[in-house]
Amino acid sequence: MIRIDTRPRKRNSHRADEERRFPQHLQWLRGRPCLIEGRAGHVCTGRMEASHSDADGSKGVGLKSHDFTAVPLCSGAHQEKDRIGLRTWEARYSVNHAEAGREYGRLSPHKGRWADIAGAPR
Numbered sequence: 335m336i337r338i339d340t341r342p343r344k345r346n347s348h349r350a351d352e353e354r355r356f357p358q359h360l361q362w363l364r365g366r367p368c369l370i371e372g373r374a375g376h377v378c379t380g381r382m383e384a385s386h387s388d389a390d391g392s393k394g395v396g397l398k399s400h401d402f403t404a405v406p407l408c409s410g411a412h413q414e415k416d417r418i419g420l421r422t423w424e425a426r427y428s429v430n431h432a433e434a435g436r437e438y439g440r441l442s443p444h445k446g447r448w449a450d451i452a453g454a455p456r
Contacts, residue, residue, distance in 0.1 A: 356401040359444040360384040366406040369434055370427045380409025387420050387431045402448050403435035 364382045371378050384404040407415065415423040415431075424431060439445060 354400045356444060356447055358447070359401050359439075359442050360404060362442055362444060363404055363406045363438060366438070368408040368411055369405045370407070370411050370429060373427045373429070376411060376427065378408035378410060382406055383409055383412045385412045385415060385431075387415075387435075400448075402439035402442065402445070403432065405431060405434045405438055 363384045366382070368376075368378045368382065369385075370376045383406070384401070385407040386399045386401070386404045388399055418426075420431060439448075
């Protein structure tokens with residue numbers, strides 16, 4: 335007989351994720367133009383979004399990459415990146431997501447909030 339555990343699952347507290355979240359920076363990113371606008375014939379569609387990737391290696395189990403490594407993409411570009419994969423997408427548009435994310439992080443007016451976190455752009 336198979337035994338099924340019916341106890342409620344423990345919820346993740348997401349405390350480890352809190353130091354990675356910078357909503358003001360993400361809002362600032364959504365006001366920037368799409369990273370690949372005009373590259374390789376790309377025509378932007380939809381609204382601006384903050385795109386995360388694990389290109390910098392900061393992602394963990396149940397954790398999204400740091401917000402200060404995100405880049406601005408239109409929803410069409412973001413969906414394409416997720417559909418075809420990061421490496422293929424980077425090759426198609428001749429961009430480096432991690433490098434661009436660090437540069438946006440360095441330019442952010444909100445960078446003082448994460449200045450004490452290891453790996454944050456200075």
